[in-house]
Amino acid sequence: MNSLYVIKIGGNIIDDPIQLESFLKDFSELEGYKILIHGGGKIATKLSKDLGISSELIEGRRVTDAESLKVVTMVYAGLINKNIVAGLQSNHCNAIGLAGADGNIIRATKRPLKTIADGRQIDYGFVGDLDDNSVDAQAIFKLVQAGFTPVFSAITHDGNGQLLNTNADTIASVIAVSMSGLYTTSLVYCFEKSGVLRDVDNEGSVIKNINPEEYKELKNEGVIHSGMIPKLDNAFDAISKGLNEVCIGKADALPELKDKIFGTRLKS
């Protein structure tokens, strides 16, 4: 099987033009098949503010009402996605920018109402959740084999004409797992840190490799805690579903991927 990288970048890169330009160059130079998934960043928040749209926050999660959905569709699927594609094309990477509705590639389910502690029913609005069957791997395969490099924004659809806002980390994971039957697939999360750190204040303390047994130990020792636990739980879950590996590290270290020394590598 050929190899495939599924690489996710977040707002910290998108919001920084110099970092983004450098990342797009590195991504373009990465050899082999690849897919990019990008998050949002601060542009949508600023645009909402400029337009006087204030969406509700419930238990730390932002509600995507109809007006907020328009904003994220404009910013993620339009402004950010097309500028990333134009940047990649200028680096001779044959990018094709997509949302989940395109080619019916990512079909999500609108999040059902949720009953919270005080008995209230919460409607998170136009938020789309994914399951193991949400991604049409064959459609992506056709695009990749035709020489295109898909670049996904985190806008999906329900198949009935409704666009939905979906978590970009989840999209990356579900795409990677779905592609793992067709390619030896590595999922790469670019985030603020150089990797999983033994000492959170020391960027030099990257733990180079972790397998499930070591993960258990690191949790028991308290080295891995709080926010990293759901992240790594998801990563090992994806590996158990057929993914080759998950790499977590800093975007500017992307050239190190080819030598397998990028950030932290999670393997089965």
Add this chain to the structure above:
Amino acid sequence: MNSLYVIKIGGNIIDDPIQLESFLKDFSELEGYKILIHGGGKIATKLSKDLGISSELIEGRRVTDAESLKVVTMVYAGLINKNIVAGLQSNHCNAIGLAGADGNIIRATKRPLKTIADGRQIDYGFVGDLDDNSVDAQAIFKLVQAGFTPVFSAITHDGNGQLLNTNADTIASVIAVSMSGLYTTSLVYCFEKSGVLRDVDNEGSVIKNINPEEYKELKNEGVIHSGMIPKLDNAFDAISKGLNEVCIGKADALPELKDKIFGTRLKS
């Protein structure tokens, strides 16, 4: 050769949700290979106004400054394009929404400075002009043959990372001519009228067929005049470059295309 329809819709349909829904259903039911190109409509103008962005009008043409380019990229390539794609998918049409940067499919040249009558040099900003080599027909062919129905917004790029705002009528024409070596291609313009009218006040006076000789006569008689002349000049120019036919009519008459009784047909 297989047949291909290249269909362009304008703002009058995009701004009317009921008309748009009905058009997307008719488009989906149209048999055979097809490509959709959409213009903008009033949403971008309203968004600019809401954001306090006022772009200059020079000799009736709007200057696309950096802020205006952001707005049209968000609205055309994001909001409108993805909602059209989701609508087509809900009608079981396997649409894939694209801007010209995607797959490097439409490469434009930034319009050069223009010296106007009073000697001033005018910069139209981030406006992209096309020529006969702007469209990568092979890239579109690959997508169409893979089962996708391309849906283009009127945002192009220069190949060096710069997005550009381009006239949607021109995009439709250049795409259609470029595809005419691969398919028997019909270009279809949907506009406000039922076709080229013998009497502009009578929607029943559609001239069914026009060839270049008849066009000359109709111009001499003064039946075709003012705004229709550049439109039809362009259409006959496209036909002379290999296009099978150009059809001009009302969007809601689209089902008549298959019986070749839609609006006005221009043929060589």
